[in-house]
Amino acid sequence: MTKFLANWEVEADIILEPETPFLRYSHPTGRFTAFIRNVPEQRNDSTFLSMQFIFDAPSLLEAKEVGEPLAKEFLDHLALSSNLKVRLRRLFQIFNWEPSLQMRECLIYSPAYANDDAPYEAFDRSLLETVSLLQTIEPSPRVKRAMKWFSNGIAAKAPDDQFAFFWFAIELVAQVVKEASPVPDRCPNCGGPLHCSACDATPLHRPYPKQAIEQLFKKYVNGDPATLYQRASRARNSLMHGEDVATIETNLQIDFPELVDALGHLAWVAIINQFAPVLIGNTPRFLSTSRYVHMNMSGVAHMQLGFWPDFDNPDPGHFPKIEFSMVRYPPSSGPEEPPSTPG
Incomplete structure (x- = not known):
């Protein structure tokens, strides 16, 4: 050494x-x-x-x-x-x-x-008109708190902090949109409903918070919501039990920034959909990003x-006085218009 x-x-x-x-x-x-x-x-x-x-x-x-x-x-x-x-x-x-x-x-x-082009010259009257449209309804306290956590997630510098803030937002919205119909407990291995052999019945109950979050993933994630939920849930559990990001990436075979970006997009979609009543039939302007991690x-x-x-x-x-600087070329792309608004 x-x-x-x-x-x-x-x-x-x-x-x-x-x-x-x-x-x-x-x-x-x-x-x-x-x-x-x-x-x-x-x-x-x-x-x-x-x-x-x-x-x-x-x-x-x-x-x-x-x-x-x-x-x-x-x-x-x-x-x-x-x-x-x-x-x-x-x-x-x-x-x-x-x-x-x-x-x-x-x-x-x-x-x-x-490694971005911030600040972006994209603040115009149309964004304020979108804000005005959103503020024509009063969101529930949980949605307001979800918006706060989402904003904190955008601003946070560390990816694990961003993950936690986006997860908080998702967890809050999940309680708003969860289905009222009873659900069973599920086997931790195969995911099937647990059955009581003595009663010859499958006990049902209102969705627990974890099950409500899984429902939200299924509701708003395109493609493979089950895989994203499993990875995000396992990463969340690992963070809460003290694992660092490098260990989580190794254990789950994932790129953690990509997971954070996916979670941030899901949080945004889930929150925006709570304003669907005032968005349908109008033409709001939203900016979107493919990357939340700084x-x-x-x-x-x-x-x-x-x-x-x-x-x-x-x-x-x-110490010896040596300094140098970098010039980046070509510049990265700026924010994009989202492909669609909630419907």
Whole structure:
């Protein structure tokens, strides 16, 4: 294993006390060491910390994959201890941090850019007319809450957060549209209705929340609603039991962003259909998207640099000053008009 240093910017609502140049923290079992210092400027009403995170990894190309989860875990503990926001914002460099080197292999990262064309020049009078049409009826409290969660899902940056918000929206609408007729409990293996041999009967009851959600998938998903429901339900259970996204993708053999996009589209369709009485016979204008998950692009330069750092105080102000930028070509496509409105 080789020792590496990752130079991170951390967005935080907590900073070091005045006259404290830096703080050093070492994990109790030696898994990593972190140096933390203030960043003087404030940007967009946000404050930042600078964190130099030292850890071991098999190679430079595997260092980010190893070090980033450790850094996030450390900040999660700090957030729990402080009750304040503290999260990774940007990675600047990763250096080989073995003390005997004069030439240091490193990765230099460019700023990350959103892989889309936002803001879109699509806000016109027709969208306001559609809003006016929707507001001619008063949605139920559950639909209003579903709209709130859907809006949060669009804005959330992490795919697992988006998944949770879209699922909340679907779960609420499912309670609105669930069928009133009784349903049986089903076998967890084959899905068939459970039968009581003593009574020679199949007990029935009103749909439970999980069954109502399954009904919603069947109602609004084209193609194969059963498969999408099974994947989404299993992913939801895995997230709620502490699995990370990479593990879920491996266990379910899925691309998690694609699942989030499908769930976001389903949430949108389910909510829009609650306004069907005012949409039928009118010509509302909706924008639609094929991707809800936010994708960022960043470049990385693999280099060798000659410098001798201060291992007792790795101040990034003394690191080599190397910056580069990216130009994306061709640009991605913007939002599209949906193929149809609910009927």
